[in-house]
Amino acid sequence: MKINSTSTTNYRLKVVTGLLITPLLIALTACSTAIDYAKLSKSSYEQNRFNEAIDNANLAIEKDPEYSYSWFWLGMSQLKTNQYQDAINSLSKAGQLNSDTDLQKSITYHIGYAYSQIDDCDNAITFYSQAIISGSDWMAHL
Numbered sequence: 739m740k741i742n743s744t745s746t747t748n749y750r751l752k753v754v755t756g757l758l759i760t761p762l763l764i765a766l767t768a769c770s771t772a773i774d775y776a777k778l779s780k781s782s783y784e785q786n787r788f789n790e791a792i793d794n795a796n797l798a799i800e801k802d803p804e805y806s807y808s809w810f811w812l813g814m815s816q817l818k819t820n821q822y823q824d825a826i827n828s829l830s831k832a833g834q835l836n837s838d839t840d841l842q843k844s845i846t847y848h849i850g851y852a853y854s855q856i857d858d859c860d861n862a863i864t865f866y867s868q869a870i871i872s873g874s875d876w877m878a879h880l
Contacts, residue, residue: 772802779811783818791815806836814848822852843872 775798782791792815798808813828826849833845850865 770797770801772798772805772808774798775801776805776807776811779808779815783811783815786818788815788818792819804835806832806841809835810841810845813845817848817852820855822856825849825852839872843869846872 775794779791779794779798782788782794791811795808795812795815798805799812802808809828809832813825813832816822816825816828829845829849829852833842833849836842846865847869850862850869853859853862853865
């Protein structure tokens with residue numbers, strides 16, 4: 739059997755690269771903050787990679803369970819993957835941790851949406867009504 743020197747060299751290069759990159763990735767992961775992971779979650783969400791967004795949001799929550807945007811992007815991604823009860827819980831947690839008015843409007847609307855998807859009309863109406871009262875944005879009037 740003839741051994742191809744090019745393929746052997748490529749294999750060795752891959753092994754050496756892997757040995758060099760793995761510790762770097764571990765170090766970078768250890769240095770990442772909740773904010774870093776939440777930004778990755780948001781980016782994944784915006785690229786319609788919802789399971790990846792969920793994974794990154796969970797990593798952010800592990801780093802800092804009090805960082806509201808981690809919970810927000812987790813909840814938004816859960817909505818997109820039809821995990822409505824989980825989304826309600828995550829978005830509610832985000833709302834407890836952050837008092838930003840615009841974020842609260844979005845949270846309230848999306849919780850109403852989640853309730854509508856599980857046919858809990860009473861809660862859906864309650865949250866949609868709160869969204870309408872909180873401001874006259876187009877989403878609340880849907």
